[in-house]
Amino acid sequence: MTKADQEPVPVADSHELLRDILAAVSDGIIILAEDGRILFANPAALTMHGCETIADLGVSAKDYDRRFDLRFRDGRELERKATPMARLARGESFHDVVVEVRRRGMSEPDWIHRERGLILDRQDDGPAFRILVIADATETFEAEERFESMFNANPAPALIVRLDDLRYVRVNEGFLELSGWDRDQIIGHTLYELDILAEAERRDQAKSLLKAGETIPQMEAELPLPSGATKLVLLAGHPAEMPNNEQCMIFTFADLEPRRRAEQALRQSEERFATAFRFAPVPMLLTSLEGQRILNVNHAFLALTDWGYESVVGRRPADIELFESGKVRREIEERVAEAGAFRGYELNLKTRDGSLLTCLASAETVTINGQYCILSAFQDISDRKRTELDLIAAIEGAMQDSSWLSQKIMDRLAALRTPVAPMGSAVSSVELTRREREVLILITQGKSDEAIADALGLKRNTVRNHVARLYAKIDAHSRAEAIIWARDRGHHLGSDPGHE
Structure with a gap:
């Protein structure tokens, strides 16, 4: 060690060195004398106040408080005697006081400071210094405010858990509405007190990922409610770093209760349908729309056809x-x-022994358990059909034996099986379209669907559709019934529509 190394640095030189060091510090440094005069401010402190010289700050702590307005973060005004500068001038030290700083007369804060006060005792009867250390927290708090604003505005219910101690540090309005909890019942409490993962679908996996600070995939969970009940939700966790550098987990939620209620209602509806289907007195058949495979039959269908349940279900009608x-x-x-x-x-429906039953069939497309199906119903009219055939045979026999029996009398006899509705009834007031009248006239002339299609220049499928709609309107189930209905109302009169 040289002689120069052993010699102390002169006082004047040490002051200059200290000034150079303080000038390079990123935190703001303001030094007060014991009487409250401002002795020194480094460039960072001047910048944090929008000043160019120390004089712009004020000559003393009192002068500083007259030039700048300080408020708490919640907007409450800070009394002058309670400002960090005033406290420091009184010889009081303190840590981490966060204040909004604005120039006197301005409505909005210019900066947000995190300040602490240090007292340096006298050395060798020298002066005692009071040092105000200022950190510019403006960007940090602005980032937090932006995050807070976006978090609260997010319509998806959300919670934020700090990973260090698993305490809830944020909750938005969406979660409060979803759960019914109050903010004070959540913020500051731990995951152990309000365990949102206790009844998660994959609880152990979720807690392991939370401990590791890794993404928790979507899973269903029962969210505990203040009443002690639970609500079905879909939750997911996403690790995130807060603006204050805290490592957290953001939990987001989706309400699945409407889906659960809809599923329960659907299940109850399908159960009621299954019961009504099974015990309905009308023979019914349920087939898949795709593949035409028989899915179910009811008791009345089995009784009508003499088929066994196992012999029918799972097979195709063919x-x-x-x-x-x-x-x-x-x-x-x-x-x-x-x-x-x-x-x-x-x-004609074929029974198990091969005999035929004449039926009126109706079908409707329905959705059962999310599958498109065809629900078919059958009305056995075999007895009525036999009566009609017997009556027609009797009339034809009478025509052969009695030349005096006119066509009109034959029509009236045939009409006995379908009495004409009384005047003013719904049937007598049926309105047919021009095309339906044309089709009906050709039916009364004994023409087949193919002949009608040729006469009217239509496709056969189109004719079938017209015939089906016509039958539905006039409540007819066969061509014979349609002919009788038409003749009783005069629709058989007129020229052939195909030759007009």
């Missing part, structure tokens, strides 16, 4: 030859594909 012919089955499928439903279609 597999058991349910209908008289493949042509009838395909026509039914086409009707459903074109219109989604049909009413009163006459067909």
Whole structure:
């Protein structure tokens, strides 16, 4: 060690060195004398007050407090005797006082300071110094305010848990509305007191990821409510660093209660449908729209056809030859594909022993357990059909034996099976479109669907649709009924529509 190293630095030189050091410090430094005079301010302190010289700060602590208005972060005004500068001038030390600083007369704060006061005792009867250390926290608090604003404005319910101690530090309005908790019942409390993961779908995985500060994937959970009940939610956790550098986990939530209620209502509705379907007195058949596979049949259907449940369910109508012919089955499928439903279609249903039953079939497209299906209902009219055939046979026999029996009398006899509705009834006031009247006239002339299509220049499917709508309007189930209905109302009169 040289002689120069052993010699103390002169006082004047040490002061200059100290000034140079303080000038390079990023924190603001203001030094007061014991009498409150401002002795020194480094460039950082001047910048944090928008000043160019020490004189702009004021000559003393009192002068400083006259030039600058200080408030707490919540907007409450700070009395002059309680400002950091006044406290320091009185010889009081303090730590981490956060204040908003604005020039006197300005409405908005210019800076946010985090300040602490230090007292340096006398050395060798020298003066005691009071040092105000200022950190500019403006950007930090502005970032927190922006985050707070965005967090509260987020419509998705959310909570923020600090990872160091697992305490809730933020909660937005969405979560308060979702859960019914008050803010004071959440903020400052720990995850152990309000355990949002206690009934999570994958609780152990979620808690392990929370401890590691890693993303918690979406999972269903039962959120505890103040009443002691729970609410079904979808939650997820996302690690994030807060503006104050705290490591946190942001939990977001979606309310699944409406879905659960809808599922319960749907399940109850489907249970009621299943019960009504099973015990309905009308024979019914449920088939899948795609693949036409039989999904279910009711007791009345099994009683009508003599089929066993296991012999029918899971198979296609073609597999058991349910209908008289493949042509009838395909026509039914086409009707459903074109219109989604049909009413009163006459067909022959085949029983287990091969005998045929004449039925009126109706079908509707429905959704069961999320699957598109066809619900078909059948009305057995075999007895009525046999009565009609017997009556027609008797009339034809009478015509052969009695030349005096007129066509009009034959029509009246045939009409006995479908009495004409009284005047003023809904049937007598049926309004047909021009096309439906044309189709009806051709039906009364005994023309087939193909002949009607040729006469009117239509496709056969279009004619079938017109016929189906016509039957529905006049409540007819066969061509014979439609002819009788038309003749009783004069629709058989007139020229052939195809030759007008």
